[in-house]
Amino acid sequence: MINPPVSRRQLANGITVLTIANPSADIVSGRFFIPAGSRWEPAAKAGLAQLLTSLLTKGTKQLSALAIADRIESVGAGLGADTTTDYIKLSLKTVKSDLRDIFKLASEILRTPTFPPDQIELERKLILQAIRSQTEQPFNNAYRQLRTALYGQHPYSRSSLGSAKTMAQITRQDLVDYHQTHIRPDRLIISLAGRITPDEAIDLVTQVFGDWEIPAIDPPTLSPAHVATQPQYQIEHQSTQQAIVMLGYLAPAIHDPDCIALKLIDSYLSNGMSSRLFVELREKRGLAYDVSAFYPTRLDTSHFAVYMGTNPSNTAIAVSGLRAEVDRLCMEPLCDAELQTAKDKLLGQYALGKQTNGQLAQTYGWYELLGLGIDFDVQFNHAIQQITTTQLQTAANRYLSDPYISIVSPEYKPPASKTLTIT
Structure with missing residues (x-):
């Protein structure tokens, strides 16, 4: 379209x-x-x-x-x-x-x-x-x-x-x-x-x-909300047939230039059955019932997360497997073919999200609320095409090096060296 x-x-x-x-x-x-x-x-x-x-x-x-x-x-x-x-x-x-x-x-x-x-x-x-x-x-x-x-x-x-x-x-x-x-x-x-x-x-x-008058009082404003926490384990013991392992990283809001690189990393890790997480952790190793990543768009500091649903007996392996795939992005640059595939997937997914009138109204209204302007649609496509493998690796090292870890499992004990909260 x-x-x-x-x-x-x-x-x-x-x-x-x-x-x-x-x-x-x-x-x-x-x-x-x-x-x-x-x-x-x-x-x-x-x-x-x-x-x-x-x-x-x-x-x-x-x-x-x-x-x-x-x-x-x-x-x-x-x-x-x-x-x-x-x-x-x-x-x-x-x-x-x-x-x-x-x-x-x-x-x-x-x-x-x-x-x-x-x-x-x-x-x-x-x-x-x-x-x-x-x-x-x-x-x-x-x-x-x-x-x-x-x-x-x-x-x-x-x-x-x-x-x-x-x-x-x-x-x-x-x-x-x-x-x-x-x-x-x-x-x-x-x-x-x-x-x-x-x-x-x-x-x-x-x-x-047109007859709706602006109230005499000033409009509400947001107070700065500082985010300053330390990576840690969070574990909840729940009687369930599968364990959920989730690794999270604080990530930039939409206005940060690194946001585009992280959107591409998200696409590379999680977009479709040929994505890195699906191939490496589900197809090759058989660890996952479900495995993916997400990076939501936020006005404030966002977050990047990878997760897996797995057999509870595989919880420790799931943690190390997810961590290894993210760390690999920090240590090894993508080849040109991998980068282009990630770009094609992301731009294709983006285009599919603007097929209906409802999707169009949603997309441009959301851009306006974020303060991006109606030209962001063109700017986004151009910015994706300009990203290099070096920029992806730099962004990965900047944001995806030390995860927060959240686990829901019938029973799991993390390494003793980690800060731990168990409920």
């Missing part, structure tokens, strides 16, 4: 409007981004953004939860909200003829939610169930331990669901205050993709959101 043109404009009240004109189908998808995810929550109220977004469609000043659902379903549209680490988001999808009505509904949901007490308790129970479900899954437990070891008191250490304790402490007034603080026009990014022109998008947003 050829990249469609992208327009960026801003209303007088601060709303940023991105339009990705893609008239191939009579569908428009939208994303409404606000920087107000779990990164912005106080520790004692972890899960607040999650609870808030689950309630946005559960009642407004004019509509009940049932009435909202009926309006969406009657035209076969999609409209929902969710929370991530760095933002909250409202998503819509509709045919062009119904766009204005669904857009007005989205405005009402964002601007005038009522947080009905009965709905608060219902959504709280559902989130508590999800929290309990997470504790039963070895991968989630290993990842929770890893985040705690990596980030300490930084908000990135916490789940966006919060905990049973913090979720129980959130009041309706907390929701009202959080909404009034964070949901405001000068923090809103609206990204629209599909059969719509930039002029049509601006007219629509102006008609529906």
